[in-house]
Amino acid sequence: MHVYAAAASGGGSGSLSLLILTLPLLLLAYLIFSQRRRARREAKVQQExxxxxxxxxxxxxxxxxxxxxxxxxxxxxxxxxxxxxxxxxxxxxxxxxxxxxxxxxxxxxxxxxxxxx
The missing domain is CATH 2.30.30.140 (SH3 type barrels.)
Known part of the structure; x- marks a missing residue:
């Protein structure tokens, strides 16, 4: 019974660690995209x-x-x-x-x- 519990918790921790690694990368990508969009908008306004x-x-x-x-x-x-x-x-x-x-x-x-x- 202990072996089954260990296997079940081990499988869940893999997806949790994947989520923990993926979420900050998605947040970073969003921040970079929004910063570039703002910079393009400011450059256009300054050129006008x-x-x-x-x-x-x-x-x-x-x-x-x-x-x-x-x-x-x-x-x-x-x-x-x-x-x-x-x-x-x-x-x-x-x-x-x-x-x-x-x-x-x-x-x-x-x-x-x-x-x-």
Missing amino acids: LAEGDEVMTRAGMFGTITWLNGPVVGVQVAPGVVLTFDRRAVIPAVVPSSRDAGQAQDPDPDAPDDGRG
Whole structure:
């Protein structure tokens, strides 16, 4: 009886060890595939950058592209201040314009103050 129990448990451990080896490999393959897909998507977006696009640097600085020269872009971060970045260091960003920001803060500057804010 002991021989049968040992044989039954030995057969089950083989499939369990196969599962233990296969599962991490599948997870690793998925991670590599998703990283490559993300890299292709980012490269496509960076190739489509154009003058006038509002962008954000990877460090979090916002600006507008003023010129492109191959792998290098000029980003205006303030009036008269143009910084040079590697194209891979900038990503498109949705930046609220000063007009939109002003409307969000106070829609009617002539309206009476109701004391709520």
